Amino acid sequence: MSGAPQKLILRNFQSPGDIVMLTAAVRDLHRCYPGRFLTDVRTPSPALWEHNPLLTPIADDDPDARTIDCQYPLIHQSNTTPYHFLHGFVEFLNDQLNLRITVTAAKGDIYVSDQEKQWFSRVEELKGRNTPFWVFASGGKYDFTIKWWEAARYQQVIDHFRGRIEFVQVGELHHHHPALQHVVDLRGETNLRQLVRLVYHSQGVISAVSLLMHLAAAVECPPGRTQHRPCVVIAGGREPPQWTSYPHHQFLHTVGALRCCDNGGCWKSRTLPLGDGDEKDNPDQLCVDVVGGLPRCMDMITADDVIRRIELYFAGGAATYLPGHLPQRADAE
Numbered sequence: 001m002s003g004a005p006q007k008l009i010l011r012n013f014q015s016p017g018d019i020v021m022l023t024a025a026v027r028d029l030h031r032c033y034p035g036r037f038l039t040d041v042r043t044p045s046p047a048l049w050e051h052n053p054l055l056t057p058i059a060d061d062d063p064d065a066r067t068i069d070c071q072y073p074l075i076h077q078s079n080t081t082p083y084h085f086l087h088g089f090v091e092f093l094n095d096q097l098n099l100r101i102t103v104t105a106a107k108g109d110i111y112v113s114d115q116e117k118q119w120f121s122r123v124e125e126l127k128g129r130n131t132p133f134w135v136f137a138s139g140g141k142y143d144f145t146i147k148w149w150e151a152a153r154y155q156q157v158i159d160h161f162r163g164r165i166e167f168v169q170v171g172e173l174h175h176h177h178p179a180l181q182h183v184v185d186l187r188g189e190t191n192l193r194q195l196v197r198l199v200y201h202s203q204g205v206i207s208a209v210s211l212l213m214h215l216a217a218a219v220e221c222p223p224g225r226t227q228h229r230p231c232v233v234i235a236g237g238r239e240p241p242q243w244t245s246y247p248h249h250q251f252l253h254t255v256g257a258l259r260c261c262d263n264g265g266c267w268k269s270r271t272l273p274l275g276d277g278d279e280k281d282n283p284d285q286l287c288v289d290v291v292g293g294l295p296r297c298m299d300m301i302t303a304d305d306v307i308r309r310i311e312l313y314f315a316g317g318a319a320t321y322l323p324g325h326l327p328q329r330a331d332a333e
Contacts, residue, residue: 004064005035005036006036006038006066007037007038007039007062007065008037008038008039008040008058008065008066008067009040010026010040010041010068011041011042011043011067011069012041012042012043012069012089013042013043013044015141016045016048016211017210017213018072019043019044019045019048021085021086021088021089021108021214022041022070022089023048023052023108023109023110024086024090024103024105024107025070025090025093025101026039026041026052026054026055026109027054027104027105027109028101028102028105029101031104032099032100032101032102032104033101040058041055047191047192047193048110048192050111050193051111052109052111068093070089071092072085072088072091073092074092075088078239078264079263079264079265080263080264083242083243084106084242084243084244086106087103090102106217106246107246108214108215108217108218109218110196110215110218110219112196112197112200112220116197116200117222119197119200119201131322132203132319132322133166133167133168133184133203134165134166134167134168134202134203134204134205134206135167135168135170135198135205136169136170136205136207137177137207137208138154138169138180139151139171139175139176140171140177140210142175142176142274143269143278143280144238144269144280145270145272145274146268146270147236147238148208148271148294149234149236149294150294151178151180153302153303154206155180156303156307157206157306157310158180158183160307161310163322164321164322165322167180167183167184168183168186168198169184169185170186170187170190170198171187171188172188173187173188195212195215196215196219199212200219200222201222202229203229203230203319203320204216204229204232204310204313205229205231205232206231206306208234209233209238213244213246216231216246217229217231226318226319229248230248230310230318231246231249231250232249232252232309232310233245233250233251233252234298234301236252236253236295236297236298237253237255237260237261237265237297238265238297239255239265239267240265241253241255250310250313252306252309253297254297254300254301258289258297260288260296260297261297266297268295269285269286270286270287271287271293271295272286272287272293
């Protein structure tokens with residue numbers, strides 16, 4: 001097709017995890033239709049677009065530009081069809097632009113500059129050496145408390161690997177991220193771009209279904225590592241695994257094991273009401289099977305389950321323990 005490229009301004013104002021999916025849609029648009037489009041974006045997470053060569057600045061008032069408010073209605077079919085979240089924005093753009101974009105990679109499209117790849121991380125600064133580390137968050141946002149696992153179980157995992165794995169704890173201070181022991185505590189000390197850098201330099205990630213999980217897949221690995229970053233996801237029964245999981249992750253879900261998620265994810269928002277006036281406190285948004293403050297689907301996932309999935313990466317050679325690591329679990333102080 002000849003003529004000037006069509007100018008597109010793609011807008012979405014959802015959470016950073018959603019924006020990672022939009023980065024993939026922009027990638028796939030250009031891969032499937034090279035030279036056909038110039039794209040710019042309007043999102044609340046500009047840090048996720050840094051160094052992206054597929055963006056061209058386009059003014060809001062450019063008369064030749066088409067603005068599209070991007071959505072992913074495909075999510076409403078996620079319990080019954082074999083689509084991944086990556087397909088959501090792609091299928092929406094196909095409908096809007098009468099295209100046949102296909103998903104070309106099972107990950108988002110986040111770019112890391114050469115300077116960032118040489119970044120002297122806080123982990124090295126605090127430890128005084130180049131230490132392989134795993135990144136994790138012990139909680140999450142208050143809008144979706146149903147995604148939280150128990151902080152005490154995270155602590156069991158950390159204690160089990162003490163002396164063998166360095167753990168770095170992240171999370172925004174206005175979210176729920178209980179402090180844990182024997183970790184490098186970076187809660188509240190990383191902005192979004194610094195989190196991208198931290199994930200780049202990490203050996204592995206432990207995450208609920210969250211931004212951190214999406215970054216684990218989307219951010220490339222340093223030279224000399226495996227092609228895909230080890231990641232253990234504590235998912236429970238909220239979302240169908242085919243919609244959310246990545247092929248190289250260990251994805252711990254309980255969909256199909258309980259009546260409340262026997263036909264895909266329950267898609268509930270909160271475990272218990274918070275009384276903050278949010279509509280997510282409505283009865284139809286609350287977990288219907290709570291055990292000791294956890295959704296039963298999350299309670300069914302034990303610390304030993306997570307430990308075993310982490311150990312798989314080390315047993316298979318995708319990850320290596322700290323130099324001079326203790327062969328057995330280090331005793332807690």
